[in-house]
Amino acid sequence: MHEVSIARSILKIVEESVPSEDLRRVQRINVKIGAGAGVMARSVEFSFRALAGQTALSSASLHIENTPFVIRCHACGAVSTVDPYITLCPKCCSGSTEIRSGTELQVVSIELAEKYHEHTYR
Amino acid sequence: MSILTVERAVLQKNDEIAADNRTLFERFGLMVLNIVSSPGSGKTSLLERVLGNLRGRIPAGVIEGDVQTDLDARRVAEYGVPVVQIVTHGGCHLDAGLVRDAAAALPLHRLQLLLIENVGNLVCPANYDLGESMKVVVVSITEGDDKPLKYPAMFRKASLLVVNKMDLAPHVTADPGILVRNALSINPNLKIFRTSCISGEGIHDLCAWIEEEVAVW
Numbered sequence: 001m002h003e004v005s006i007a008r009s010i011l012k013i014v015e016e017s018v019p020s021e022d023l024r025r026v027q028r029i030n031v032k033i034g035a036g037a038g039v040m041a042r043s044v045e046f047s048f049r050a051l052a053g054q055t056a057l058s059s060a061s062l063h064i065e066n067t068p069f070v071i072r073c074h075a076c077g078a079v080s081t082v083d084p085y086i087t088l089c090p091k092c093c094s095g096s097t098e099i100r101s102g103t104e105l106q107v108v109s110i111e112l113a114e115k116y117h118e119h120t121y122r
Numbered sequence: 123m124s125i126l127t128v129e130r131a132v133l134q135k136n137d138e139i140a141a142d143n144r145t146l147f148e149r150f151g152l153m154v155l156n157i158v159s160s161p162g163s164g165k166t167s168l169l170e171r172v173l174g175n176l177r178g179r180i181p182a183g184v185i186e187g188d189v190q191t192d193l194d195a196r197r198v199a200e201y202g203v204p205v206v207q208i209v210t211h212g213g214c215h216l217d218a219g220l221v222r223d224a225a226a227a228l229p230l231h232r233l234q235l236l237l238i239e240n241v242g243n244l245v246c247p248a249n250y251d252l253g254e255s256m257k258v259v260v261v262s263i264t265e266g267d268d269k270p271l272k273y274p275a276m277f278r279k280a281s282l283l284v285v286n287k288m289d290l291a292p293h294v295t296a297d298p299g300i301l302v303r304n305a306l307s308i309n310p311n312l313k314i315f316r317t318s319c320i321s322g323e324g325i326h327d328l329c330a331w332i333e334e335e336v337a338v339w
Contacts, residue, residue, distance in 0.1 A: 002246035085274030
């Protein structure tokens with residue numbers, strides 16, 4: 001269950017990227033998790049909710065983009081989506097392939113709401 | 123609404139500390155093996171065999187990672203090597219920061235080989251670079267020959283595969299040949315040893331390989 005520490009790292013990155021007085025404006029955190037990243041997206045979401053609950057990020061949502069595991073074959077050049085780490089080329093069966101994507105575990109961007117205007121509360 | 127582009131790896135902090143660890147280990151000319159496996163594959167027994175074999179030839183140190191107890195550190199200390207026990211209190215893997223702190227308690231300048239026994243777990247430790255020279259994945263034949271296919275990330279990231287408990291192979295249906303074939307289908311570059319800590323099979327070959335690697339490290 002390292003998803004808790006993954007979620008904690010995501011929170012930390014947001015706290016380091018956004019000035020503390022603006023943290024309450026964070027609406028959405030966009031994260032990319034590859035199929036071969038070894039991380040369960042649902043558990044990251046669950047952990048994130050639990051950890052963010054008591055913080056300035058309590059109303060922020062986590063948006064996870066799952067990226068497929070893609071390899072390119074050195075022999076025939078085919079680019080294929082495969083099960084993670086099953087890196088035999090499905091077209092020509094060559095074992096000489098490279099991983100193109102699907103191992104990502106990245107905070108891509110953070111979306112912030114416009115500043116609150118005090119008069120709206122008066 | 124405004125969008126702030128971040129594009130930071132979630133484990134960037136860990137990877138930065140791992141890079142520092144690697145620099146430190148390289149400065150001391152230290153070969154560092156991160157030994158990973160499921161619980162009960164025989165990592166500690168293998169360590170004992172290796173330390174016994176290399177004793178007097180290669181000065182080695184050990185970092186032990188466990189969820190609870192210092193049982194392993196006490197076993198390993200019997201071999202006269204400096205050892206630090208990390209107790210994770212439930213944590214399912216070692217991270218680079220834990221290893222940095224543990225390494226600070228070891229006489230690195232006197233060592234040529236550092237063996238890190240990770241927490242028994244074939245999943246999470248694959249994500250955390252510790253600054254090691256290479257990962258060694260240990261699988262006992264009793265676990266079944268399908269394990270490389272079920273936990274491919276670990277086998278992909280390892281450089282060395284040790285198939286352990288070979289003395290039990292005749293008593294189980296798992297086939298070492300199929301295990302090795304499955305592992306190579308995930309990672310064709312794996313170096314492979316078959317060992318038994320009971321009969322001693324393969325221990326000499328494994329240690330000879332470690333000795334050769336340390337000599338050129």
